[in-house]
Amino acid sequence: MNIQFKKGVLELCVFAILDNGDCYGYELVNKISENILISEGTIYPLLRRLTNEGYFTSYLIESSEGPPRKYYKITAEGSKVYNDLKDEWHQFVLGVNRVIERGEKN
Amino acid sequence: MNIQFKKGVLELCVFAILDNGDCYGYELVNKISENILISEGTIYPLLRRLTNEGYFTSYLIESSEGPPRKYYKITAEGSKVYNDLKDEWHQFVLGVNRVIERGEKN
DNA sequence: CAAACTATCTTGCACTGCAAGGTAGTGGTG
DNA sequence: CACCACTACCTTGCAGTGCAAGATAGTTTG
Numbered sequence: 001m002n003i004q005f006k007k008g009v010l011e012l013c014v015f016a017i018l019d020n021g022d023c024y025g026y027e028l029v030n031k032i033s034e035n036i037l038i039s040e041g042t043i044y045p046l047l048r049r050l051t052n053e054g055y056f057t058s059y060l061i062e063s064s065e066g067p068p069r070k071y072y073k074i075t076a077e078g079s080k081v082y083n084d085l086k087d088e089w090h091q092f093v094l095g096v097n098r099v100i101e102r103g104e105k106n
Numbered sequence: 107m108n109i110q111f112k113k114g115v116l117e118l119c120v121f122a123i124l125d126n127g128d129c130y131g132y133e134l135v136n137k138i139s140e141n142i143l144i145s146e147g148t149i150y151p152l153l154r155r156l157t158n159e160g161y162f163t164s165y166l167i168e169s170s171e172g173p174p175r176k177y178y179k180i181t182a183e184g185s186k187v188y189n190d191l192k193d194e195w196h197q198f199v200l201g202v203n204r205v206i207e208r209g210e211k212n
Numbered sequence: 213c214a215a216a217c218t219a220t221c222t223t224g225c226a227c228t229g230c231a232a233g234g235t236a237g238t239g240g241t242g
Numbered sequence: 243c244a245c246c247a248c249t250a251c252c253t254t255g256c257a258g259t260g261c262a263a264g265a266t267a268g269t270t271t272g
Contacts, residue, residue: 009202092107
């Protein structure tokens with residue numbers, strides 16, 4: 001898979017999943033991996049950054065299978081940013097598809 | 107517009123336009139700009155790179171409005187790469203949209 | 213005890229778009 | 243002629259992001 005396509009979009013995916021309910025990092029990696037190839041080394045720094053920026057908060061919960069899980073919860077501000085980002089994404093896809101389609105028709 | 111979304115996609119746009127007919131750099135910038143915000147400083151290095159990689163060839167044509175225009179023509183190999191890239195793009199968009207939609211439904 | 217799995221985290225690299233600039237040629241206006 | 247606007251090309255260095263590779267640590271199973 002083209003690495004470059006993912007730039008900025010993984011952030012959108014993390015927002016989308018957390019907007020639907022709390023998750024821990026490892027779980028996010030698995031959920032996203034169902035549709036897009038992704039590495040753990042990508043998600044953990046991303047979660048930390050977005051938490052520092054105030055879009056997520058985190059809390060620890062003990063697990064019976066491994067070390068405690070760090071759950072992330074989206075904030076109201078994060079939810080707002082997510083909606084803007086999602087709109088931008090759809091607009092962007094439309095723009096790219098127009099460029100491609102025009103090339104094919106003419 | 108989110109800069110990160112563009113990563114790798116501008117390459118796809120350049121391929122798409124040249125696959126439909128020869129263009130010079132400035133013209134490409136204008137065509138793409140109709141749908142996606144873009145800077146000249148992005149396109150020229152990109153054209154050079156893809157030409158070095160054998161996906162485009164170039165030739166000069168005198169112009170009556172400014173310096174000679176450097177036209178780019180896509181090669182057979184470039185055309186092949188474009189088709190693969192286009193498929194990858196569509197698959198990628200589907201994957202991202204599935205992640206987003208699942209978040210909204212549940 | 214050792215392997216396999218879950219789960220977290222860090223470091224440094226590679227790639228790509230952009231801002232900010234420079235260089236040149238043409239055409240028009242005063 | 244001097245000046246500006248426009249077309250058209252190009253370069254440099256920076257910023258952001260994903261990844262490979264690896265470290266750490268707990269639990270379960272053979």
